[in-house]
Amino acid sequence: MANGILAHHFADIEQQRETASLGMWVFLATEVMFFGGLFLTYTVYRWTYPEAFAAGSSHLSVWLGGINTAVLLTSSFSMALAVHAAQEGRPRALMLWLVATMILGAAFLGIKAYEWMHEAHLGLLPGTGFAFTTPDPARFTSREVELFFVLYFTMTGFHALHMIIGLTIMAVLLLQAYRRRYSQVYNSPVEVSGLYWHFVDIVWIFLFPLLYLVS
Amino acid sequence: MAHTVISIRTYAIVYLLLMLLMAATIGAHYLHLGRMALAAAMAIAIIKAVLVVLYFMHVRYSSHLTWVVSVGAFCWLMILFGLTFNDYIARGWVGE
Numbered sequence: 001m002a003n004g005i006l007a008h009h010f011a012d013i014e015q016q017r018e019t020a021s022l023g024m025w026v027f028l029a030t031e032v033m034f035f036g037g038l039f040l041t042y043t044v045y046r047w048t049y050p051e052a053f054a055a056g057s058s059h060l061s062v063w064l065g066g067i068n069t070a071v072l073l074t075s076s077f078s079m080a081l082a083v084h085a086a087q088e089g090r091p092r093a094l095m096l097w098l099v100a101t102m103i104l105g106a107a108f109l110g111i112k113a114y115e116w117m118h119e120a121h122l123g124l125l126p127g128t129g130f131a132f133t134t135p136d137p138a139r140f141t142s143r144e145v146e147l148f149f150v151l152y153f154t155m156t157g158f159h160a161l162h163m164i165i166g167l168t169i170m171a172v173l174l175l176q177a178y179r180r181r182y183s184q185v186y187n188s189p190v191e192v193s194g195l196y197w198h199f200v201d202i203v204w205i206f207l208f209p210l211l212y213l214v215s
Numbered sequence: 216m217a218h219t220v221i222s223i224r225t226y227a228i229v230y231l232l233l234m235l236l237m238a239a240t241i242g243a244h245y246l247h248l249g250r251m252a253l254a255a256a257m258a259i260a261i262i263k264a265v266l267v268v269l270y271f272m273h274v275r276y277s278s279h280l281t282w283v284v285s286v287g288a289f290c291w292l293m294i295l296f297g298l299t300f301n302d303y304i305a306r307g308w309v310g311e
Binding site for chain 2: 021022026037043048070073079080081087194195198208
């Protein structure tokens with residue numbers, strides 16, 4: 001069993017670990033491009049319609065967005081501790097920190113869902129039900145504000161989708177940790193999942209000021 | 216080649232810094248810095264992202280190849296933004 005964890009095409013366990021980590025980084029580079037396209041679209045339209053974006057942003061709750069930022073940063077910290085526990089070969093601590101990360105991740109999604117429902121209730125959901133009326137059509141139009149909300153729902157939606165995928169991955173890690181599949185020698189799945197989770201955190205680090213704090 | 220394990224103390228310090236920087240972002244928003252607001256918010260966000268990448272994502276202790284891929288991702292993003300805004304900003308500079 002001790003040899004079962006090293007795939008035959010690797011020279012040693014360190015090379016295997018290095019390869020797993022590098023593979024995740026290459027995937028994350030493609031993720032940077034995916035979210036980069038959304039951030040670029042956002043930047044172009046904010047540059048074109050600054051007043052409409054400020055008006056749209058003022059309808060978001062800085063309070064809820066701020067709490068969610070704190071929740072997500074804390075979940076990244078607990079994920080770092082989960083990876084640390086795996087590297088030290090402590091399966092019980094690993095399971096504990098994975099559960100903590102999952103609870104924080106679920107809390108983030110719960111707060112986000114509440115925000116979305118509240119915004120939909122206010123008529124800020126783009127489409128036929130969009131009910132925002134501009135106070136001054138000479139400065140900015142309702143359609144420009146709708147564009148802000150298209151980007152808001154698309155970007156936070158894709159971010160939330162990534163979090164749901166992350167939570168699913170962590171459920172698998174938890175099961176495998178329960179089966180004592182990870183040790184000081186073999187813990188790459190935990191490490192690369194950690195990289196993914198921290199990346200999703202970084203996306204939010206930029207989304208929060210860009211969407212909630214436009215002045 | 217031994218694999219570096221970052222101490223819990225280091226993680227805790229980075230976490231504390233991230234929370235302080237988050238408070239700074241929100242604080243700066245209510246100072247109403249005007250034209251500087253976006254630059255301040257983005258500067259803080261970049262510092263936070265670099266802290267996460269270097270410590271939580273272990274890049275500081277990773278191989279040179281990992282450095283190349285992570286910095287490369289950022290460079291491609293800058294090309295995307297640089298070339299696009301090269302167009303948007305320069306529109307109207309030259310008469311029809």
